[in-house]
Amino acid sequence: MIEADSEIIKPEILKAYVWLQTSDGSIQQVEQEVAMFCPFICHEIHSGMGSSKNYPISLPPRVNPPMLSLILDYCRFHQVPGRSNKERKSFDEKFVRLGTKRLCELTSAADSLQLKPLVDLTSRALARVIEGKSPEEIREIFHLPDDLTEEEKLEPIKNTMDDPRIRLLNRLYARKRKELKERERLKNVEVEEDQADERSLDDLLSFINGGNEDSKASSSSKHKKKNRKRKDNHKTASTNCGISNGISSSRNGVQKNKETDEVDSDCSNPTFHGSLLHNLCNATKLLDIGDDRIAPSGDEFDSCDLDDDIDPALKEEIDREVEDFARRLNPDWPERMQDILFLSQRRPLQLANGNGSLRVFTSIDQRQK
Amino acid sequence: MEKDSDCDLISDLPESIIETILTKLPIRDAVRTSVISTRWRYRWASMTHLVFDDRSATDYTDPNTVRDRVENFVTKFLLLHNGPIHKFSICSSHLGACPIDQWLLFISRKDVKEVVIELGEDEWFRAPSCLFSCKNLTGLELVYCELNPPPNFKGFPWLKNLNLHQIAIPPDDIECLISSCPLLENLSMSYFDGVELTIRAPNLKYLVLEGEFKDICLANTPRLVNVSVLMYMTDHIANHFEQSSSCNFDKFLGGVPKLERLTGHLYFTKFLSIGNRNERRPMTYHQLKFIELYQVSFEDINEVLVVLKLIVNCPNLKSLQISGSTSAGARDPDLQFWDKNISEDFTLHELKTVKLTDVSGVPLEMRFIKFLLEHSPVLEEMTVTPSSYVTEGRLSMLIDLVSFRRASPQASIVFVHKSI
Numbered sequence: 015m016i017e018a019d020s021e022i023i024k025p026e027i028l029k030a031y032v033w034l035q036t037s038d039g040s041i042q043q044v045e046q047e048v049a050m051f052c053p054f055i056c057h058e059i060h061s062g063m064g065s066s067k068n069y070p071i072s073l074p075p076r077v078n079p080p081m082l083s084l085i086l087d088y089c090r091f092h093q094v095p096g097r098s099n100k101e102r103k104s105f106d107e108k109f110v111r112l113g114t115k116r117l118c119e120l121t122s123a124a125d126s127l128q129l130k131p132l133v134d135l136t137s138r139a140l141a142r143v144i145e146g147k148s149p150e151e152i153r154e155i156f157h158l159p160d161d162l163t164e165e166e167k168l169e170p171i172k173n174t175m176d177d178p179r180i181r182l183l184n185r186l187y188a189r190k191r192k193e194l195k196e197r198e199r200l201k202n203v204e205v206e207e208d209q210a211d212e213r214s215l216d217d218l219l220s221f222i223n224g225g226n227e228d229s230k231a232s233s234s235s236k237h238k239k240k241n242r243k244r245k246d247n248h249k250t251a252s253t254n255c256g257i258s259n260g261i262s263s264s265r266n267g268v269q270k271n272k273e274t275d276e277v278d279s280d281c282s283n284p285t286f287h288g289s290l291l292h293n294l295c296n297a298t299k300l301l302d303i304g305d306d307r308i309a310p311s312g313d314e315f316d317s318c319d320l321d322d323d324i325d326p327a328l329k330e331e332i333d334r335e336v337e338d339f340a341r342r343l344n345p346d347w348p349e350r351m352q353d354i355l356f357l358s359q360r361r362p363l364q365l366a367n368g369n370g371s372l373r374v375f376t377s378i379d380q381r382q383k
Numbered sequence: 384m385e386k387d388s389d390c391d392l393i394s395d396l397p398e399s400i401i402e403t404i405l406t407k408l409p410i411r412d413a414v415r416t417s418v419i420s421t422r423w424r425y426r427w428a429s430m431t432h433l434v435f436d437d438r439s440a441t442d443y444t445d446p447n448t449v450r451d452r453v454e455n456f457v458t459k460f461l462l463l464h465n466g467p468i469h470k471f472s473i474c475s476s477h478l479g480a481c482p483i484d485q486w487l488l489f490i491s492r493k494d495v496k497e498v499v500i501e502l503g504e505d506e507w508f509r510a511p512s513c514l515f516s517c518k519n520l521t522g523l524e525l526v527y528c529e530l531n532p533p534p535n536f537k538g539f540p541w542l543k544n545l546n547l548h549q550i551a552i553p554p555d556d557i558e559c560l561i562s563s564c565p566l567l568e569n570l571s572m573s574y575f576d577g578v579e580l581t582i583r584a585p586n587l588k589y590l591v592l593e594g595e596f597k598d599i600c601l602a603n604t605p606r607l608v609n610v611s612v613l614m615y616m617t618d619h620i621a622n623h624f625e626q627s628s629s630c631n632f633d634k635f636l637g638g639v640p641k642l643e644r645l646t647g648h649l650y651f652t653k654f655l656s657i658g659n660r661n662e663r664r665p666m667t668y669h670q671l672k673f674i675e676l677y678q679v680s681f682e683d684i685n686e687v688l689v690v691l692k693l694i695v696n697c698p699n700l701k702s703l704q705i706s707g708s709t710s711a712g713a714r715d716p717d718l719q720f721w722d723k724n725i726s727e728d729f730t731l732h733e734l735k736t737v738k739l740t741d742v743s744g745v746p747l748e749m750r751f752i753k754f755l756l757e758h759s760p761v762l763e764e765m766t767v768t769p770s771s772y773v774t775e776g777r778l779s780m781l782i783d784l785v786s787f788r789r790a791s792p793q794a795s796i797v798f799v800h801k802s803i
Binding site: 115 | 392393394395396397399400403404405407408409412415416418419420421422423424
């Protein structure tokens, strides 16, 4: 009976339908007046496509079935001429209450169908998502990589960072970033285990002393003393000019890696070396820029251009804070403190080029030996 | 770029969409995107629509600090910007005297198309001459500024939209400016006090005027579609009106055959009534569908004549809105002219809605309502709102209304009675 009913109903309604094919190959039937709201579909219809199931209109690849149904909902509402502006506005407001991912997909799909009002609407919604958020939050929302160095981040808008509080925040953020970066590197190198070098620590040091040859990390020894040495090396290597990253943070980074469960302890050494070398490269690059700006202070190797305008009291406070941070994560603090002081006396950071950084290791090495 | 399980959602959207999103952010937030990731580092720097407004203003309360910071921000932004600039808009009440000259010079070299400048009201800025060298301007909006076009200024050949509010400019120059922009479609001017304005703009479609104009003459505006005028009155202008000999109605509405919408406030109807003579056969406004005339004084027979003249020549009028104004000294008007001037079979074929507000119930007004009801066969709704100054006359108003003959069977009269 239902079939008979539908047979009776069909001729009475007499609506025109078009056939649309999405990227996954599925074909849908849509009322023509609704689909015509999209300029892209309109053009296709005028060129004769879409009138039957065998000749559906192929929609652009960015339009997948869920997005298509959202877009059709939009079209279905707005193509009715009798609606008031208020109605349309409130529909729009509710329509864009989607998750960020779907918003982005929807924007992309609407753009490929040339549906400009919807693109405007979703762009506005995305702008509202971005507005007022900090870079970290934005990165998290959109899954963007944090691949700028601290210096690059400061560069264009450096002058707005006059406020010392902002600088302090930057330092702390930078430290956190470094730690996260460490974790990433460790994760990555974990994957690339076949590249782990089997050379001993001594080999590594001799390479560093000797010059820039093969750059493979080495050592799988877990000796505590060696670890500490490596931490020292790591510490100095990672001190980048212009970056507010004290020793403690890098140490903390390493320490954290050792203490947390994220990193498989077996891999900790080769991965650490991977990171060591990476930081070496970083140090080399960035130290070239501003060697004269590294003030050999009695404190950590904090960035010096940022230090310029901070009064000493604040600086001490900052350093104290750094220490606290480190202490919380690092039980070997007293020993390390000694290292820091010792190193600073030796003025290891008179670095002008890549070779200069190597000198650092020499001094430490000699001291340790 | 790292490949996480949830990969980057947004950076792969087309550039035009990214630009749209960045443009919809307060400009400070757009710049902040530079620290998100490498791909986003300089995306903000290729924005083509720059809108600096108080949305990006900092939270500092000291106005000097705010001003300095805003200035610094704009200057640095422009310095770091890369690429063409199509729109430059700066609306900030914090800025008075600022490096606007330098900014405009920079912008003028970047092929700018739209410029909006609204700075603080206290110190009007002087528009630098580089503004006049922006040849590709399609839109210009200036508020609180002094304009002095250089002598060899030939106009903006592509200008479509011109908005000038509280501008100090020599009167001849303003007429020159308007007439030297051949593509001008949209003109909006306010607070040009004491100016006798003649507008020559062959492509002009939308006109909005507000101020104490001595005189307005639409000399060459054949394409005008929408006119809205708000005229203030001063004694000076009143004197001028009394001494004027020309027919304002013809001067203003003589050359606008395509007019669709006419809106007049305050003394506009009075202005139109000056020098009104029925010598020339008035033109028929076939397209005029919406008329809104506010503060029409129904005690002045001249003004009523103007309204009638207008209505009689608008066969396709759809909607009429008139608000009355009370003035002292109601004379006993001569109602005979009505039957003399208007033939019995005159009809407003399309008139569907009439809204009358501030009705004071004076004889001419009631006669006018009667006239409308008698000659509108398709009228659907007439709303009458009595003036709040009228307290006792409401009942007689209502009695009269009910007694009028209606040409339209579906006409309903809504008498809006608000308790005082």
